[in-house]
Amino acid sequence: METANQIVSLGTFQVLKLPLGFIRLLEWLFAIFAFATCGGYSGQLRVSVDCVNKTDSNLSIGINFAYPFRLNWVEFDVPTCEGRRQERLYLIGDFSSSAEFFVTIAVFAFLYSLLATVVYIFFQNKYRENNRGPLIDFIVTVVFSFMWLVSSSAWAKGLSDVKAATDPDEVVLLMSACKVQANKCSSVYGPRWSGLNTSVVFGYLNFVLWAGNIWFVFKETGWHKGGPPRYPVSSSEKQATAFNQQVYSQGTFDQAGGAFTGTGDFAQSEYRQVGNYATSGPISYTSQ
Secondary structure, three states, X not given: OHHHHHHHHHOOHHHHHOHHHHHHHHHHHHHHHHHHHHHOOEEEEEEEEEOOOHHHOEEEEEEEEEOOOOHHHOEXXXXXXXXXXXXXXXXXXXXXXXXXXXXXXXXXXXXXHHHHHHHHHHOHHHHHHHHHHHHHHHHHHHHHHHHHHHHHHHHHHHHHHHHHHOOHHHHHHHOOHHHOOOOEEEEEEOOOOHHHHHHHHHHHHHHHHHHHHHHHHHOOOOOOOOOOOOXXXXXXXXXXXXXXXXXXXXXXXXXXXXEEEEOOHHHHHHHHHHHHHHHHOOOOOOXX
């Protein structure tokens, strides 16, 4: 418990209340949802083949598929309605490129968001040093915004192709037994797409988050001139600065002559005393 308290005391967790840190935290969370809903998906569809000879029929043929959706590797056995003979078929299509690209972007976005949040909290001084941290953060944020848009669009197209390739009504057309009118082929049920549909939604939500965070990261860079100061000034530093300005405004030191030239009331009062002495002449004192 003491170790945890020490770690907490070293960090600046107030940054999580600011838009920059809060949005980074949301990006980290939404990236988990994106690659979990896509990378952890597995679906199943079932079709039935009712042959003229009922003993050759199979009324429940299960076909399983999962991420990364290399459907041309998915095999299943179906009856040919010619005795006990069966044929091995494969689904059509390989949609692994768009799915893996989407998951890869999500994983890297998750890692970078986690790293950036840790830097904001524990290494804020290093982050702001020489303006390199905000500049790198700005460039990476822009890149990830673009990559989220591209990967989400590619995966949305890939998902529509996966749905078409695993449609039970399309799968039964691959079976030779279903081409005979005497045999009856039908779909029992199709895959559930709610998880994959959610992954596409999270992909575009991540794009919105990263694109919106560009402005807040830009404000941390030296390119933004109209924003508030990036380095917060403490009350003691403000008092010291005000005191130095007050001392400096009272007079300047002439290093060449080694004399102090006053600019305040002291110089004016001294000048008046000298002038009065010159006009009124010397003062005589008499003893009583």
